[in-house]
Amino acid sequence: MTKQIRQLDRVVIRFAGDSGDGMQLTGDRFTSETAQLGNDISTLPNFPAEIRAPAGTLPGVSSFQVHFADYDILTPGDAPNVLVAMNPAALKANLVDLPRGADVIVNTDEFTKRNLAKVGYQVSPLDDGSLDGYVVHPVALTSMTVGALAGLEVSKKDAERAKNMFALGLLSWMYSRPYESTLRFLERKFAARPELVAANVAAFRAGWNFGETTEDFSVRYEVKPAKMVAGTYRNITGNQALSLGLVAAGVRSGLPVFLGAYPITPASDILHELSKHKRFGVVTMQAEDEIAAVGAALGASYGGSLGVTTTSGPGVALKSETISLAVALELPLVVVDVQRAGPSTGMPTKTEQADLNMALFGRHGEAPVAVIAPKSPADCFHAALEAARIALTYRTPVILLSDNYVANGSEPWLLPDIDSLPDLRVQFATAPNGEDGTTFLPYLRDPATLARPWAVPGTPGLEHRIGGLEKADKTGDISYDPANHDLMVRTRAARIDTIPVPDIEVEDPDGDARVLVLGWGSTYGPIGAACRTLRQRGLAIAQAHLRHLAPMPANLGDVLRAYDRVVIPEMNLGQLAHVIRARYLIDAIGYNQVRGLPFTAAELETTLEEVVKNA
Amino acid sequence: MPEPTALKLTAKDFKSDQEVRWCPGCGDYAILAAVQGFMPELGIPRENIVFISGIGCSSRFPYYMNTYGMHSIHGRAPAIATGLSTTRPDLSIWVVTGDGDALSIGGNHLIHALRRNVNLKILLFNNRIYGLTKGQYSPTSEIGKITKSTPVGSADAPFNPLSLALGAEATFVARTIDSDRKHLQSVLRAAAEHQGSAFVEIYQNCNIFNDGAFDQLKEPATRDDYLIRLEHRQPITFGTDGQFCVVHPPGGFGLEVRETATTPTDQIVVHDATVTDPAYAFALTRLPGPDLRNTPIGVLRSVNRPAYDTVVQEQVATAKARTDQTLEQQLARLLANGDTWTII
Structure with a gap:
């Protein structure tokens, strides 16, 4: 049978199943195949904090959404065009996001009376007409997989577990994906168990062949490669990119990287990744707690390493006293906060931007630090380098505010030329700096950077003592002098305020916008997508995105004042808006959601349209 | 050290x-x-x-x-x-x-x-x-x-x-x-x-x-x-005249202090x-x-x-010894690790 081939410019697919069904892996493989084809991609995993919630229940549903297109895209997509539902729970949990007319591929084998009852279906939705608005493809995924593996020496359990590869094979056929990399991946993954390689490959091929032969799928789709900047790409998640950025910072500074970390979702992947790169001189220490993790990092910085600690909000709270010590000691320290929904344990696998206040203000005393935030998964690489640059140059703690959305989401990353990365080499103090030629003054500053000398133990003649007690200017001796304290507090503030950061750029293609939308961090994608759609519809809107939150770009005030209205969408209750209002006396309009999910471009489009029309 | x-x-x-x-x-x-x-x-x-x-x-x-x-x-x-x-x-x-x-x-x-x-x-x-x-x-x-x-x-x-x-x-x-x-x-x-x-x-x-x-x-x-x-490898006795000693009583879990005079010498614990x-x-x-x-x-x-610290540094040294590439070469390889594609 010859199938019709239809061209599409973009597709959003969501793979959903039980948390044991391998949906993250399936989505990841589909993404990799799609990247190979040269489509632009953006992904969004969504999984429960429970490792194995009770099978077949709504809390146990795990999903992976991938958006791919023949043009550059900014988000993982608002609504799926295709939902793969491996069981009734996956269907029920995801149907709400599905627009009418979307394709729904369901694993009918799992639609048993018992599984239906688990999620409150009295009658199967496949039979009661409730899915009439969708294009439903009932596929007996499990039994067909088991059937396809009949001749192989695998247990029934292992055969059933291969059903995700059947689904992947079917979807790969539907969207004409190149699958060689998946076959290679399976060989690597199950290298120790050849029978599982055979089983998974057979399941994949069975799914592909099923698409090819069954009449239920009459159309096959193609999405042409996107026009992207020339170069070599790989698909990368934010946590991976951030880890590589830290390795690169070590190479470019010539310093050993020391990571002190305590396991915490969603930051642990950075610890896992960096622990693989010892050949770069990267030392990782899984500390006894969050406080030890940052303490050890600070101790390493004191000894001349690039000290880094990675965590999420609850961990930053615990580290706050040590970050203040680092402010007083004026030593480099990179603190990565992969934000998650709080307060307290909150929703550990869901995203939020609600740690901005803590990053900016969450310490005792006047304890300013630099704060930066990456705007996308690939941008985490460059943000890590920038955090290291500021920390090393200005001898200060830097808080890098990632979040669960960029940390676990992925996108194509144009591999940088190593020589183009910033030069982060530092000059340690080697000789006394006092006027008499013999005295060492640990708090005599570089007039350009206001940084104090970094005199590491082992340097003869520079023996000195530092500590959390207030220090006298220049000498670093303990001082309770009122005027000295005033001077030191103001100097520490000036140290951060005068760090040169790039001006904020405004995207206002026609230059006639009266409304500016200002964002920071991971909202860049949805804000950009919404602005793009509005402009296509003939509305003028300007977009600016903050990477540096402390200090803020010098031109920010002028930029904000050039517009009649400033809208600030945030995944919190208005933390940046609060700062902007206080600092620039701008009557910023907040748009705030704290649902644990990124904004959809559509909701931002609606909100921004209203502001533009009323401006 | x-x-x-x-x-x-x-x-x-x-x-x-x-x-x-x-x-x-x-x-x-x-x-x-x-x-x-x-x-x-x-x-x-x-x-x-x-x-x-x-x-x-x-x-x-x-x-x-x-x-x-x-x-x-x-x-x-x-x-x-x-x-x-x-x-x-x-x-x-x-x-x-x-x-x-x-x-x-x-x-x-x-x-x-x-x-x-x-x-x-x-x-x-x-x-x-x-x-x-x-x-x-x-x-x-x-x-x-x-x-x-x-x-x-x-x-x-x-x-x-x-x-x-x-x-x-x-x-x-x-x-x-x-x-x-x-x-x-x-x-x-x-x-x-x-x-x-x-x-x-x-x-x-x-x-x-x-x-x-x-x-x-x-x-x-x-x-x-x-x-x-x-004192290392010395019998544990103390007191002005060494009148006390430490023993490990048979059947007991710990150590006890006794009068040296009434304790057989071979029962006095030798510190190690x-x-x-x-x-x-x-x-x-x-x-x-x-x-x-x-x-x-x-x-x-x-x-x-x-x-x-010794073990950690040994792990680093072992990993470093496995390659003779420069750090920059290794970094370029690391960044390009996994499935990549090239757009011309």
Whole structure:
């Protein structure tokens, strides 16, 4: 049978199943195949904090959404065009996001009376007409997989577990994906168990062949490669990119990287990744707690390493006293906060931007630090380098505010030329700096950077003592002098305020916008997508995105004042808006959601349209 | 630890230019003088020595040492020192802490530093009171202690710091006394020679808030009968005329004190700090009664186990030795790892 081939410019697919069904892996493989084809991609995993919630229940549903297109895209997509539902729970949990007319591929084998009852279906939705608005493809995924593996020496359990590869094979056929990399991946993954390689490959091929032969799928789709900047790409998640950025910072500074970390979702992947790169001189220490993790990092910085600690909000709270010590000691320290929904344990696998206040203000005393935030998964690489640059140059703690959305989401990353990365080499103090030629003054500053000398133990003649007690200017001796304290507090503030950061750029293609939308961090994608759609519809809107939150770009005030209205969408209750209002006396309009999910471009489009029309 | 070199340093070289600000009569002065007097023996250049402390009276210590030093935050010195030692195994790193700093707010860091066997020399000044905050009971204060925060007596049992250290898998455990300079320096010497964490409890008098806490161990009239001076490979006898001894009664779990005169010589325990089973050293730590009678001092335990920092640095060295590419070449390869595609 010859199938019709239809061209599409973009597709959003969501793979959903039980948390044991391998949906993250399936989505990841589909993404990799799609990247190979040269489509632009953006992904969004969504999984429960429970490792194995009770099978077949709504809390146990795990999903992976991938958006791919023949043009550059900014988000993982608002609504799926295709939902793969491996069981009734996956269907029920995801149907709400599905627009009418979307394709729904369901694993009918799992639609048993018992599984239906688990999620409150009295009658199967496949039979009661409730899915009439969708294009439903009932596929007996499990039994067909088991059937396809009949001749192989695998247990029934292992055969059933291969059903995700059947689904992947079917979807790969539907969207004409190149699958060689998946076959290679399976060989690597199950290298120790050849029978599982055979089983998974057979399941994949069975799914592909099923698409090819069954009449239920009459159309096959193609999405042409996107026009992207020339170069070599790989698909990368934010946590991976951030880890590589830290390795690169070590190479470019010539310093050993020391990571002190305590396991915490969603930051642990950075610890896992960096622990693989010892050949770069990267030392990782899984500390006894969050406080030890940052303490050890600070101790390493004191000894001349690039000290880094990675965590999420609850961990930053615990580290706050040590970050203040680092402010007083004026030593480099990179603190990565992969934000998650709080307060307290909150929703550990869901995203939020609600740690901005803590990053900016969450310490005792006047304890300013630099704060930066990456705007996308690939941008985490460059943000890590920038955090290291500021920390090393200005001898200060830097808080890098990632979040669960960029940390676990992925996108194509144009591999940088190593020589183009910033030069982060530092000059340690080697000789006394006092006027008499013999005295060492640990708090005599570089007039350009206001940084104090970094005199590491082992340097003869520079023996000195530092500590959390207030220090006298220049000498670093303990001082309770009122005027000295005033001077030191103001100097520490000036140290951060005068760090040169790039001006904020405004995207206002026609230059006639009266409304500016200002964002920071991971909202860049949805804000950009919404602005793009509005402009296509003939509305003028300007977009600016903050990477540096402390200090803020010098031109920010002028930029904000050039517009009649400033809208600030945030995944919190208005933390940046609060700062902007206080600092620039701008009557910023907040748009705030704290649902644990990124904004959809559509909701931002609606909100921004209203502001533009009323401006 | 760095190799000793021929240096001609004296105690004076280790005195910083800072005015020492402990209360007059504080036991910390004696410890400072003993440490400064001992340091030249190390044969290590001053720039390779680092003192790191937490918060409390004892934690002012680094300011007075003309070495590298950090006065950090309450309880965190072992964690900070662990990061330094792991990345800088060439340094000789000393942690100075107190009973509140190490055993209360910083208890977690202390036990994990000991468990890891980080190459740190940890000096715990135990005065059984909070001095810097002006006289609250500490985690080593005796039960029923009347202080500002416990006007009718403390209700909680104290830690035995040496028992705790042994429970935390410490490889070197010792105790000494502020006023006995010779003994203190002998313990410092043994600690400095140990590879890994060396935990030294120093009984220290706070003459303001807990004066005389260890008088029985110091007064000529009582000290010989109260103190058990442990000597490696020597039978454990003590008392003015050696009238007491330590035995391991058959069928019992621990050690007991007996009259030497009525004890067969072959039943007297011969001290051996290198016994692998920590139960022996633990039994020694349980000998003292509430009145400090039968307090062992000296090195209770000294066994060999690879130090954390050494193992970590070996892993790094092994990984580095696997390639002859430059770091830049390796980085380029790392960035391009996995499935890549090229757009022309």
